[in-house]
Amino acid sequence: MEINIGISEENRQKSAQGVRQLLANTYTLYLKTHGYHWNVEGPHFQQLHVQFMEQYTEMWTAVDELAERIRALGHFAPSSYAEMAELSDVAEESGKPDWKEMVQTLAKGHEQVAKTARDVLRIAEEVGDDATADIVAPRVTLHEKSAWMLRATAS
Numbered sequence: 820m821e822i823n824i825g826i827s828e829e830n831r832q833k834s835a836q837g838v839r840q841l842l843a844n845t846y847t848l849y850l851k852t853h854g855y856h857w858n859v860e861g862p863h864f865q866q867l868h869v870q871f872m873e874q875y876t877e878m879w880t881a882v883d884e885l886a887e888r889i890r891a892l893g894h895f896a897p898s899s900y901a902e903m904a905e906l907s908d909v910a911e912e913s914g915k916p917d918w919k920e921m922v923q924t925l926a927k928g929h930e931q932v933a934k935t936a937r938d939v940l941r942i943a944e945e946v947g948d949d950a951t952a953d954i955v956a957p958r959v960t961l962h963e964k965s966a967w968m969l970r971a972t973a974s
């Protein structure tokens with residue numbers, strides 16, 4: 820069936836492409852955070868193990884909402900590591916960072932995703948896609964908050 824939700828095909832495409840990018844950013848940061856939850860060591864193990872779990876759980880929930888918004892706009896969500904990596908602004912990790920490097924890397928990751936989310940919010944507003952804007956605006960707040968908490972942890 821044709822989509823008829825009052826947003827042109829061109830504008831749905833713009834909005835969906837932004838959300839695809841935000842989803843890939845969030846997924847890449849989710850995976851990195853979950854990996855750090857497993858691999859963190861040192862004097863702050865318990866606190867960081869739990870803090871990372873809270874953050875990856877939040878992002879895991881968020882990616883589902885982002886993916887389903889892409890589908891509601893008539894587009895397909897990225898669903899492979901290759902697609903996620905290609906769309907993401909958050910770099911993948913290799914090596915064995917210590918606990919402080921993990922916290923700093925995640926802080927930078929949340930700052931990056933906050934910027935991406937803000938850019939997508941602007942696109943959604945420009946094309947009159949209120950529902951996407953409603954989903955994306957809280958992502959800016961959340962990632963800025965997580966970045967603050969991680970910066971505070973590392974200092």
Ligand SMILES: [Fe+2]
Nearest residue numbers: 856857868872
């Ligand atoms: Fe666990």
